[in-house]
Amino acid sequence: MKFTEKTGKTVEEAVKNALEELNVGREEVDIEVLEVPSRGIFGLIGTRPAKIKVTVIDNPEKKATEFLEDMLEKMNIVAKYRTKLENNTLNLEIIGSNMGVLIGKRGQTLDAIQYLVSLVVNKERDEYVRVVLDTENYRRKRKQTLIKLANKLAYKAKSTSRDVVLEPMNPYERRIIHAALQNHPHVVTKSKGEEPFRKVVIEVK
Numbered sequence: 001m002k003f004t005e006k007t008g009k010t011v012e013e014a015v016k017n018a019l020e021e022l023n024v025g026r027e028e029v030d031i032e033v034l035e036v037p038s039r040g041i042f043g044l045i046g047t048r049p050a051k052i053k054v055t056v057i058d059n060p061e062k063k064a065t066e067f068l069e070d071m072l073e074k075m076n077i078v079a080k081y082r083t084k085l086e087n088n089t090l091n092l093e094i095i096g097s098n099m100g101v102l103i104g105k106r107g108q109t110l111d112a113i114q115y116l117v118s119l120v121v122n123k124e125r126d127e128y129v130r131v132v133l134d135t136e137n138y139r140r141k142r143k144q145t146l147i148k149l150a151n152k153l154a155y156k157a158k159s160t161s162r163d164v165v166l167e168p169m170n171p172y173e174r175r176i177i178h179a180a181l182q183n184h185p186h187v188v189t190k191s192k193g194e195e196p197f198r199k200v201v202i203e204v205k
Contacts, residue, residue, distance in 0.1 A: 003055040011050045018054035060121045067120045094135040150180040158186040164202040
């Protein structure tokens, strides 16, 4: 967590100094008064300044959307965002027209942007937040496509009695293949290779 400790003649002065250093607004921080100011004896001897601790409130949704807004502005893309943070998973949907450029071939561009957003969101965080980035329901459509592919290739493996090796996939897509065939009566799945070229293999039982 990003924080600072500041002193001042008053608590308000200390807060002002802290906000200027952190470059944030008052609504973005938690303020803890460590020491109240004291004027001492006769207002001269033993005067003690106010001392505070100001901690920036972590807001994954804000960090993610601000990063995307800045990036897409440079790409001349106008978009809106829908976010939902639940159980340490941040689901973030980009809404706009012609989002194909953000998806890329087999979602590779979308995956790359998701990775960058995850880095930004989790910077200086103690507890990891999983980021799931989507646009035009690509993730759902891709999942349905992969499930159909998994069952088609499982049938092929069984019919030919030969193992089937799929193209390299990211961990998320490999998990979809594994899950789709985990209870299949005739095949089992495993992953082999090193990232980013790791593949799913469908083996006949």
